[in-house]
Ligand code: FES
C-alpha cells in the first residue's frame with residue numbers, strides 16, 4: 601500500500617467519527633493526539649500519588665514511596681521505600697544485612713529465606729510495605745560468630761555446606777521447619793493430618809524442598825537438622 605492510499609484509509613476511518621465543525625483528523629493529527637493523551641494519563645497518575653498522601657522518594661518525583669517500620673533482628677527500623685521494593689532488597693540494600701542471599705529473585709531457590717513473624721518466607725516474593733510492624737529474623741539475627749545458634753553449630757559440625765551461598769536460607773528455613781513440626785503443622789508427606797508430625801528425615805526433606813543447594817549438601821543438612829531436632833533420621 602502506498603503512502604497516499606494509507607493516508608486515504610486513515611482519513612476515511614477518522615471521517616466516521618468526525619464531529620461537524622471539528623478539524624479534520626489526519627494521520628499526523630492522530631499521532632499528536634495519541635502522544636498528548638499518553639502524557640496526560642502519565643501526569644494524572646503522578647498527581648494521584650501525591651494527592652493520595654503517599655510520600656514521593658527524594659529526588660525521584662515520579663516514584664511513589666512509603667514509610668515502613670519493621671523490627672529486624674530485634675531492632676526497629678524506619679525506612680522510606682519505593683513501594684515496589686521487595687523485602688529481600690530492603691534487607692540487603694537498605695539495611696545492609698547481606699547475609700540473606702539473592703539467588704533467582706523468582707521464588708525458586710530459597711536462598712533469600714528469612715523468618716517473618718515466626719514463619720519462613722521467600723523474601724524475594726514479598727514487598728517490604730506488606731510487612732509494616734513485622735518481626736523479621738535474618739541469618740544475622742540467629743546467632744553471632746562467638747555464639748552460634750544451635751542450627752548454625754550443627755551445620756558446621758555436619759559439614760552442611762560447601763560454597764555457602766544457599767546456607768543462610770537453609771539455616772533460616774531449617775530453624776522455622778523444626779518450629780513448624782513442633783507446632784503440629786502437617787506437610788505434603790504427613791500421612792495423618794490430625795496427628796502431631798515427627799521430625800523424620802522424610803518430613804524434613806519435604807519441608808526443605810524449596811531450598812536448593814547447588815553443591816548438593818542435602819544429606820549433611822538433614823543430619824544437622826536431625827541433631828537439632830534431637831531425633832533419629
Ligand atoms: Fe528468592 Fe531465589 S532468591 S527464592
Ligand code: FES
Nearest residue numbers: 762764813814815
Ligand atoms: Fe553451595 Fe549450597 S553450599 S549452594
